[in-house]
Amino acid sequence: MRAIILAAGLGLRLQQQPGKQFPKCLLRFDGVTLLERHLRMLDAAGVTEVVLALGFEPEQVQAELARLNRSAEIVINPRYDLGSVLTVHTAADAMTRGGDVLLMDADVLYDERIMSKLVAGETVNRLLIDRDFEAGDEPVKLCLKDGVPVELRKQLMADLSYDTIGESVGFFRFKQDCAQRLAEIVKGYVDGGRANMPHEEAVRDLLLERSHTFDTADVTGAPWIEIDFPGDVARAAEEVLPQLQPVGIAQ
Incomplete structure (x- = not known):
């Protein structure tokens, strides 16, 4: 099993001051970067092949790897100012060289139980859903009907028919x-001039093809947060971090 961690973006919505910006995977909570947490979670889950898809200030991430005395395969998206679909395309070799692939956003602080549900069992296609989420345009909603994914988007069509809705964890x-x-x-997105799109749109297309079967693991109740705005940093530190189980994290 291989983990591809998407960590290319600038994070403009979070970091407003020029000259003080850094990759979001280097945000620290209780003295531990998000990147270190990812790596330790993956270690605990038995995932040892890690690919970091970088773009903005990759040297800072490489310096953190050196500090941790860790190695990882690195691919660089030089047009990190475009959409994350281009970052996934940059990691195409890692996507296609065989075995199960975990595709993970780097800017998530999460509990070990989420990783456990992601990697559990034999080879499988798997989505994660949190049914306890805040309404609004920001969360990427995952909608199911009879257990089958019927939508993966921030904004839903008014006539969409579903029986289960939740927020899609970015894994x-x-x-x-x-x-x-x-x-x-x-690749079709990039070749067709849509490199500025979020990668969730490509995943949505895959789901709606119905050419592959997906199971959905419910992680409702397990604490996690995607960090996009300054307020998310405060919530992560004050609400999510105190709830996290310490499994896989050096104390």
């Missing part, structure tokens, strides 16, 4: 053939 698991198909869809 996906794909079997080898499914990862290969996603890489093809992503």
